[in-house]
Amino acid sequence: MPYVALDFETANCSKASPCALGMVRFDGNEILEEFYTLIAPPEMRFDPFNIAIHGIHPEDVKDSPTFADIWPDVLAFIGDDIVMAHNAGFDLGVLKGTLFKYGIELPKLRYYCTWKLSKRLYPELPHRSLDALAERIHFPFKHHNALEDAKACAAIFHRMEEELAPATIDTVMKPCHFRLQCFHFK
Secondary structure, eight states: OOEEEEEEEESSSOTTOEEEEEEEEEETTEEEEEEEEEOOOSSOOOOHHHHHHHOOOHHHHTTSOOHHHHHHHHHHHHTTSEEEETTHHHHHHHHHHHHHHHTOOOOOEEEEEHHHHHHHHOTTOSOOOHHHHHHHTTOOOOTTOHHHHHHHHHHHHHHHHHHHTTSOHHHHHGGGTOOOEEEOOO
């Protein structure tokens, strides 16, 4: 079953300030398709804190499309696949905040949060950050690059599936009271 892992980087603390988006469609450990773009946020206000994290500066995105420009491509890339994000509250919050900012109707998406899954599957781990989990599975990547983070999320989810075999995420999570969540806001 294919999934889409996604990751946003933001220009500042606003959930409506995406400056980069990375997505990968994957099935098992195979990446089927990639999508990466820099994004001109609605307001070109970059916080030094955010720049220090991801290294994206205003001049890097000044000629980039807005999120409204790329939204049809993003929605087509996701299609009917289940979305995966590490700390989905952040990434789906950016999606929601940005769509709201542009007055775009919010889609119905199904998603998993690999951070929440790791909390259920690995209660003994002291840290569940994306880089800590990637290190646990020996997956090298450049942290805070949206495409690299999406690839790491996909690799982490795939490892979770492998470690659960022959069970599935759905069968393991139901007893833990973790459900596939629906992202839909009215």
